[in-house]
Amino acid sequence: xxxxxxxxxxxxxxxxxxxxxxxxxxxxxxxxxxNNAVYYxxxxxxxxxxxxxxxxxxxxxxxxxxxxxxSCEFREPSSFPDPWEVGLRAGAVxxxxxxxxxxxxxxxxxxxxxxxxxxxxxxxxxxxxxVPVPDGIRAAIERDLLT
Amino acid sequence: xxxxxxxxxxxxxxxxxxxxxxxxxxxxxxxxxxNNAVYYxxxxxxxxxxxxxxxxxxxxxxxxxxxxxxSCEFREPSSFPDPWEVGLRAGAVxxxxxxxxxxxxxxxxxxxxxxxxxxxxxxxxxxxxxVPVPDGIRAAIERDLLT
Amino acid sequence: xxxxxxxxxxxxxxxxxxxxxxxxxxxxxxxxxxNNAVYYxxxxxxxxxxxxxxxxxxxxxxxxxxxxxxSCEFREPSSFPDPWEVGLRAGAVxxxxxxxxxxxxxxxxxxxxxxxxxxxxxxxxxxxxxVPVPDGIRAAIERDLLT
Amino acid sequence: xxxxxxxxxxxxxxxxxxxxxxxxxxxxxxxxxxNNAVYYxxxxxxxxxxxxxxxxxxxxxxxxxxxxxxSCEFREPSSFPDPWEVGLRAGAVxxxxxxxxxxxxxxxxxxxxxxxxxxxxxxxxxxxxxVPVPDGIRAAIERDLLT
Numbered sequence: 034x035x036x037x038x039x040x041x042x043x044x045x046x047x048x049x050x051x052x053x054x055x056x057x058x059x060x061x062x063x064x065x066x067x068n069n070a071v072y073y074x075x076x077x078x079x080x081x082x083x084x085x086x087x088x089x090x091x092x093x094x095x096x097x098x099x100x101x102x103x104s105c106e107f108r109e110p111s112s113f114p115d116p117w118e119v120g121l122r123a124g125a126v127x128x129x130x131x132x133x134x135x136x137x138x139x140x141x142x143x144x145x146x147x148x149x150x151x152x153x154x155x156x157x158x159x160x161x162x163x164v165p166v167p168d169g170i171r172a173a174i175e176r177d178l179l180t
Numbered sequence: 181x182x183x184x185x186x187x188x189x190x191x192x193x194x195x196x197x198x199x200x201x202x203x204x205x206x207x208x209x210x211x212x213x214x215n216n217a218v219y220y221x222x223x224x225x226x227x228x229x230x231x232x233x234x235x236x237x238x239x240x241x242x243x244x245x246x247x248x249x250x251s252c253e254f255r256e257p258s259s260f261p262d263p264w265e266v267g268l269r270a271g272a273v274x275x276x277x278x279x280x281x282x283x284x285x286x287x288x289x290x291x292x293x294x295x296x297x298x299x300x301x302x303x304x305x306x307x308x309x310x311v312p313v314p315d316g317i318r319a320a321i322e323r324d325l326l327t
Numbered sequence: 328x329x330x331x332x333x334x335x336x337x338x339x340x341x342x343x344x345x346x347x348x349x350x351x352x353x354x355x356x357x358x359x360x361x362n363n364a365v366y367y368x369x370x371x372x373x374x375x376x377x378x379x380x381x382x383x384x385x386x387x388x389x390x391x392x393x394x395x396x397x398s399c400e401f402r403e404p405s406s407f408p409d410p411w412e413v414g415l416r417a418g419a420v421x422x423x424x425x426x427x428x429x430x431x432x433x434x435x436x437x438x439x440x441x442x443x444x445x446x447x448x449x450x451x452x453x454x455x456x457x458v459p460v461p462d463g464i465r466a467a468i469e470r471d472l473l474t
Numbered sequence: 475x476x477x478x479x480x481x482x483x484x485x486x487x488x489x490x491x492x493x494x495x496x497x498x499x500x501x502x503x504x505x506x507x508x509n510n511a512v513y514y515x516x517x518x519x520x521x522x523x524x525x526x527x528x529x530x531x532x533x534x535x536x537x538x539x540x541x542x543x544x545s546c547e548f549r550e551p552s553s554f555p556d557p558w559e560v561g562l563r564a565g566a567v568x569x570x571x572x573x574x575x576x577x578x579x580x581x582x583x584x585x586x587x588x589x590x591x592x593x594x595x596x597x598x599x600x601x602x603x604x605v606p607v608p609d610g611i612r613a614a615i616e617r618d619l620l621t
Contacts, residue, residue, distance in 0.1 A: 055349060058375040059368050059511060061504040068500050069247045069298075070224060073217040074353050081352040082408045100216045104251035110308075114376050151216075161257075202496060205522040206362050206515050210355040217353060221500050228499040229555050261523045363541045363592075364514040371511060394510045398545035404602075445510075455551075 047143065048120025048136055049178055052079050056113040066110040073103060076135045076149050079119040087173035096164050098153040101130075105149035116140050123178040129163040130154045131174065194290065195267025195283055196325055199226050203260040213257040219294050220250060223282045226266040227298060234320035243311050245300040248277075252296035263287050270325040276310040277301045278321065341437065342414025342430055343472055346373050350407040360404040367397060370429045370443050373413040381467035390458050392447040395424075399443035410434050417472040423457040424448045425468065488584065489561025489577055490619055493520050497554040507551040514544060517576045517590050520560040528614035537605050539594040542571075546590035557581050564619040570604040571595045572615065 054075045062068040077100070081089075084098065111117070118140050124132035132152050136145035157164050166174075201222045209215040224247075228236075231245065258264070265287050271279035279299050283292035304311050313321075348369045356362040371394075375383075378392065405411070412434050418426035426446050430439035451458050460468075495516045503509040518541075522530075525539065552558070559581050565573035573593050577586035598605050607615075 053349070055347070057368055058372040059503060059509050062500060063502040063504055063506040064244060065504045068224070069250055070217045070220040070500060073220055074351055077215070077217060078352040078407075085408060097211060099257070100254055102251070102253045103216055104249070106249045107247055110246070113372075114379060200496070202494070204515055205519040206356060206364060208357040209353060210357055210359045212357040215353050221498055225499040225554075232555060260519075261526060358538060362518070363544055364511045364518060367511040367514055371509070391505060393551070394548055396545070396547045397510055398543070400543045401541055404540070 047180065048122050048138075049180060050079075050083060050121040051118045051138070052082060052121070053140070054078065054117040054119050054137075056111070056115055056117060058113050061113045066112050067115075069105070069107060072105050072107070072137055072147050072149060075117060075119050075137060076103070076105075076133070076151055079121050079135065080133050080151060080153070083121060083178075084170065088169045089167075094167075095158050096155050096167055097158050098131075099156050099161075100151055101154050102152040103150060105147055107147045109146045111137075111146050117146075120145070121178060122180050123174045124150070126166070126171065126174055126179075128165055131166060194327065195269050195285075196327060197226075197230060197268040198265045198285070199229060199268070200287070201225065201264040201266050201284075203258070203262055203264060205260050208260045213259050214262075216252070216254060219252050219254070219284055219296065222264060222266050222284060223250070223252075223280070223296050223298055226268050226282065227280050227300070230268060230325075231317065235316045236314075241314075242305050243302050243314055244305050245278075246303050246308075247298055248301050249299040250297060252294055254294045256293045258284075258293050264293075267292070268325060269327050270321045271297070273313070273318065273321055273326075275312055278313060341474065342416050342432075343474060344373075344377060344415040345412050345432070346376060346415070347434070348372065348411040348413050348431075350405070350409050350411060352407050355407045360406050361409075363399070363401060366399050366401070366431055366441050366443060369411060369413050369431060370397070370399075370427070370445055373415050373429065374427050374445060374447070377415060377472075378464065382463045383461075388461075389452050390449050390461055391452050392425075393450050393455075394445055395448050396446040397444060399441055401441045403440045405431075405440050411440075414439070415472060416474050417468045418444070420460070420465065420468055420473075422459055425460060488621065489563050489579075490621060491520075491524060491562040492559045492579070493523060493562070494581070495519065495558040495560050495578075497552070497556055497558060499554055502554045507553055508556075510546070510548060513546050513548070513578055513588050513590060516558060516560050516578060517544070517546075517574070517592055520562050520576065521574050521592060521594070524562060524619075525611065529610045530608075535608075536599050537596050537608055538599050539572075540597050540602075541592055542595050543593040544591060546588055548588045550587045552578075552587050558587075561586070562619060563621050564615045565591070567607070567612065567615055567620075569606055572607060 060067045060071045118138045120136040122134050124134045135149050137147040155164050155166050207214045207218045265285045267283040267285050269281050271281045282296050284294040302311050302313050354361045354365045412432045414430040414432050416428050418428045429443050431441040449458050449460050501508045501512045559579045561577040563575050565575045576590050578588040596605050596607050
């Protein structure tokens with residue numbers, strides 16, 4: 034938002050994965066814009082849908098991914114019924130954690146309405162202590178989400 | 181998350197304003213914990229309720245507060261029906277923007293389940309260009325939310 | 328719920344309008360199923376998106392549609408990331424009110440996971456007294472949503 | 475809403491259980507009123523909080539309560555930051571199902587902003603077939619929620 038004219042602005046980094054995320058009537062707050070918390074729902078949904086396809090079992094597995102930090106910068110307002118796409122790439126991939134980088138995008142466009150981050154740590158479901166990122170998920174990230 | 185023993189951890193900074201924020205059944209995700217996006221709803225609600233009491237008119241005024249960035253670190257999971265309190269203080273107060281610092285707290289406790297930030301920029305409702313923080317809000321922040 | 332074998336069950340009535348409604352991670356409650364309130368978000372979103380296309384101006388107009396009653400019967404559970412379609416048709420169309428009939432559907436299927444109703448009354452934005460359904464909306468309903 | 479003058483309207487039936495339910499900023503839709511789906515969140519939260527106190531274990535038990543139908547009539551609009559109370563009583567209590575009757579109330583008042591119903595059927599978590607309402611829950615309902 035309000036961040037200048039774009040002069041000298043670096044080219045947007047592409048997102049290797051993009052998924053549609055339609056807005057809902059209830060997403061608009063009383064200013065008529067999608068509420069900021071909805072951007073986190075969009076990012077969370079996109080990461081979890083990708084993880085499910087990569088083999089994460091959110092209910093049956095013994096390791097679960099826990100969000101330890103998230104953040105978002107909002108550049109342009111948006112309103113229902115705007116359709117969104119969410120772009121996803123992996124940032125840092127550590128032993129027990131992954132930093133996801135995301136963009137809230139207009140369909141087919143690269144300029145982001147908002148950009149954000151989620152940091153997930155994998156923990157043992159019972160003890161809640163950090164455990165290594167499961168091999169299958171690490172392999173899928175390295176294959177599909179690095180830029 | 182679960183980060184460390186607390187040895188050498190600085191004393192939690194107190195929040196001059198605290199407000200209750202009960203959790204809802206629907207806040208729990210399928211892991212049985214309050215979803216990360218709900219923490220942003222809690223922070224947004226607390227800021228806006230405080231602003232309303234300080235004289236912000238979200239619909240009638242010519243200046244509105246727009247969220248340009250937010251972030252949160254999650255330290256401990258929590259589940260409905262846990263009651264929450266949200267602590268609020270002002271961080272940086274600039275000409276056109278305010279950084280709010282918040283804690284998601286157990287009632288009566290100072291250790292935060294999560295800590296977060298919202299950056300609001302005041303803009304003209306019509307032109308969407310930054311305008312000074314309204315005097316009444318600035319005065320209320322300086323009186324009630326600085327530490 | 329899961330009631331009966333389908334023997335003698337009448338053929339599902341077709342919905343003249345269908346729209347996709349993807350589920351979100353946060354829609355699942357801690358049983359791992361989409362929470363019942365989300366079905367109302369899906370119905371509300373579908374009605375409002377259709378109204379916007381039919382010319383309703385939710386913010387600028389002098390007549391607004393207010394929900395005075397809603398209901399839903401839930402037949403089968405569903406879970407994120409199931410994609411949904413929402414089917415829409417008009418039931419009773421009165422002088423000042425419309426009853427919408429909706430089905431939560433699997434994409435391309437006619438059997439409903441859930442069926443519901445919304446009753447909207449048009450009111451003057453200022454006085455909140457009932458006013459006639461706007462002509463353009465009535466015409467669009469009669470053209471597109473009657474069965 | 476707007477339904478009649480109140481002449482001859484029966485006295486509101488009291489709710490033996492009442493619980494606070496504060497509204498949230500994000501509950502307001504772009505008309506500036508609490509969205510209709512939030513009323514269902516309020517009713518669901520109140521029922522589940524009461525059930526938890528009555529001994530329901532939403533994750534560990536072998537019988538879970540599934541919502542098979544719900545409905546709501548909306549009488550007066552309400553806006554964040556209005557505080558709500560939700561009133562709860564039991565309507566029909568059958569072998570495998572309970573009909574809950576609820577009111578969305580102003581704190582300390584008996585006139586309802588909205589009234590609604592939830593029908594819960596208890597099912598075996600594995601087979602999803604109806605099972606009797608657990609004895610402890612039935613006893614608590616009969617003791618605390620009948621009028």
